[in-house]
Amino acid sequence: MVDCGTRLVDGRLAFACNLPGAKADCDAVAGAPCADVDLDGLTDEWEDLLLAALRPVRRMDESEMMFADPTAVVGDVGRVATVGDHVHVYVMLGYHVDYGSCGFTSHNGDSERVVLDTIADPAGGPGGAIVVGAYTAAHENTETDHGRVFTGSALDQLVFTVDLQTNDPRWVVYPSANKHATYATVAICEGISPLPCFDEDCAPDDVDDPAVFDVLPAFVNAGEEAAPRVTELSALGFPGEQAWAMQDFCGGLGGTGCSSPVRDKLMVDPFL
Numbered sequence: 710m711v712d713c714g715t716r717l718v719d720g721r722l723a724f725a726c727n728l729p730g731a732k733a734d735c736d737a738v739a740g741a742p743c744a745d746v747d748l749d750g751l752t753d754e755w756e757d758l759l760l761a762a763l764r765p766v767r768r769m770d771e772s773e774m775m776f777a778d779p780t781a782v783v784g785d786v787g788r789v790a791t792v793g794d795h796v797h798v799y800v801m802l803g804y805h806v807d808y809g810s811c812g813f814t815s816h817n818g819d820s821e822r823v824v825l826d827t828i829a830d831p832a833g834g835p836g837g838a839i840v841v842g843a844y845t846a847a848h849e850n851t852e853t854d855h856g857r858v859f860t861g862s863a864l865d866q867l868v869f870t871v872d873l874q875t876n877d878p879r880w881v882v883y884p885s886a887n888k889h890a891t892y893a894t895v896a897i898c899e900g901i902s903p904l905p906c907f908d909e910d911c912a913p914d915d916v917d918d919p920a921v922f923d924v925l926p927a928f929v930n931a932g933e934e935a936a937p938r939v940t941e942l943s944a945l946g947f948p949g950e951q952a953w954a955m956q957d958f959c960g961g962l963g964g965t966g967c968s969s970p971v972r973d974k975l976m977v978d979p980f981l
Contacts, residue, residue, distance in 0.1 A: 711726070711728045711741075711742070711754065711758070713725065713726035713727070713728065713758045713759075713836065713879045713935055714725070714726075714729050714760065714762060714875060714877045715762045715763070715872075715875075715877040715879070716833075716877065716878060716918060717869065717878050718830070718832070718839060720864070720865055721839055721840055721841075721864060722825075722839070722840045722869065722878060722880055723830055723833055723837065723838065723839040723840070723927065724759055724762055724827070724830070724833060724838045724839070725762060725833035725834050725835060725836075725837050726755065726758060726759075726833065726834050726836030726837060726838075726912070727832075727833070727834045727835060727836065728741060728742070728754060728755050728758070728829065728835065728836045728837070729741075729752070729755070729835040729836050730751050730752065730755040730756075730759070730796070730835075730836045731750060731751060731752075732745045732751065732752050733750070734749055734835060735752045735755070742745070742754040743751060745933030746841075746904065746932060746936065746938050747936045747937065747938050747944040748933065748935070748936040749789075749791065749890065749932075749933050749936075750791060751789060751791065751796070752870075753932075753938065753972075755836050755928070756789040756930055757788070757930050758784075758836075759789055759796075759798060759836075759838065760787040760789060760800070760926065760928060760930055761928070762841070762877070763798050763825055763827075764785055764787065764798070764800045764925075764928060765800070765823055765870075765872075765879070765880040765881060765882040766822075766879050766880070766881055766882075766923045766924065766925045767783075767802065767829060767882055767883075767884050767891075767923070767924040767925070767964075768870075768881050768882070768883055768884075768885060768911075768912055768913070768919060768923050768924075769886070769912075769913070769922045769923075769924055770883075770884075770885070770886035770910045770911055770912060770913060770914075770922070771884045771913040771914060771922060772887075772910060772915055773884075773886050773887060773922070774808045774886075774887050774949070775804070776922075778881055781804075781806075781898070781959065782803075782804070782805040782945070782946035782947065782960065783802075783803060783804050783805070783807060783924055783926040784803045784926045784927055784928065784929075784942070784946060784947060785800050785801065785802060785803065785834065785926055785927070785928035785929075785945075786800070786801040786803060786928070786929055786931050786939075786942065786945070786961070786975065787799060787800050787801070787928055787929070787930050787931065788930070788931050788932070788933070788975040788976075789930065790933070791923065792826075792978065794828065794829070795826055795827060795840060795841075796800035796827045796828075797824060797827070797897040797978065798824065798825040798827065799824050799952070799974065799976075800822060800823050800824070800826065800928075800974045801820055801821070801822050801971050801974035801975060802820075802822060802823065802882075802884070802889070802891060803819070803820055803821075803942075803945065803947060803960070803971070804818075804821070804889050804960065805817070805818065805819075805886060805946070805947070805960035805961060805962060805967065806819060806960055806962070807819040807887070807889060808887035809887065809888070810887060810888055810906050811961060813909075814888075814922075816961060816964075816966055816967055816968065817959040817960050817962040817963070817964045817967050817968075818950075818958040818959035818960035818961075818962065818964075818967035818968040819888075819889050819956065819973055819976050820847070820958040820968040820969050820970070820971055820973075821843060821846055821884065821889050821890065821891050821942055821974075822846045822974040823845050823846065823847075823882060823886055823891060824843070824844040824978075824979050824980070825840050825842070825844075825865065826840070826841050826842030826844075826860075826980050827839060827840050827841065827842070828841050841860065841862070841864075842858065842859065842860045842864075842980055843858070843859040843860075843880075843906030844856065844857070844858050844859070844863065844979040844980065845857055845859075845882060845891045845892055845893050845894065845899075846890070846974075847885070847890035847891055847892060847898075847961065847980075848888075848890050849969070850969070853907070855890065855892075855897075855901055856979065857892075857893065857897065858979060858980065859893060862951065866893055866894055867880060867893055867896060867950065868880075868881040868893070869881060870920070870923075873920070875969060879925075881923075883895055883898050883909065883910075883911035883912050885898055885909035885911055886909070886910040886911070888909070889978070890909060892909070892911055895911050895912045896908075898911035898912075899911060903936035926945075927944075927945055928945075929942070929944060929945060929950040929952075931953065931975060932957055934953050934972070934976070935951055937952065939952055940952055940953055940954075942961070942962075942971070947960055947961035948961045949961060949963065949965050951969075951971065951972075952971050952972065952975070953972050954972065955970055956968060956970055956972065957969070957970060958971050
């Protein structure tokens with residue numbers, strides 16, 4: 710029986726798993742699920758378990774407009790890839806729209822992202838991994854890019870909660886209200902700018918239960934560009950959107966002037 714989950718090791722998010730990640734190692738285990746459809750040397754089962762465990766819960770601001778929008782759709786598109794002896798976990802955090810700020814800059818589709826850098830953690834079993842780097846994107850590749858890489862002692866800033874389904878630690882990120890730039894802490898988010906319409910609001914304030922504003926949507930593992938596991942994203946509620954096409958992400962709504970292609974969120978390495 711496959712048994713995997715997260716834990717904190719000296720304050721670092723770690724993944725413990727009795728299923729080896731490498732296909733070559735998995736093949737040596739009788740009866741283990743070792744399919745590798747995306748041909749990257751990692752088993753699909755292990756990749757999916759890693760994505761499910763390490764992707765973050767989004768703790769939204771209480772003024773986030775999606776909560777009053779009956780058409781709102783959110784979903785995660787993941788990729789797990791080896792980089793030398795590291796494994797990177799890419800997660801595109803998708804929203805059907807960017808609501809804008811101060812009555813402008815709204816557009817269909819919003820493709821945000823986080824990336825985790827992990828190394829093998831033998832203490833966590835044959836498929837164990839531990840986080841040694843994290844990246845949160847905020848207005849990526851714009852003049853107001855506030856993306857941030859966390860390594861070493863900076864990883865102490867990451868926030869965790871208890872997943873109510875698994876009772877395991879779950880990474881928490883803070884999307885800005887209505888614009889969805891992703892931050893690792895409330896302080897980083899709300900310290901960006903004091904100027905109206907350029908400031909950011911994150912996390913629910915003065916509420917009895919902040920977890921009411923937590924969002925952990927469905928996800929798919931896109932696999933690899935040369936051997937995809939998922940291409941079209943209707944399963945997440947984004948019809949017509951593609952994981953690997955060089956096309957703007959419009960949240961399944963069509964139009965122009967949307968957000969960056971999903972592919973960009975899965976391929977660009979922030980740790981280089």
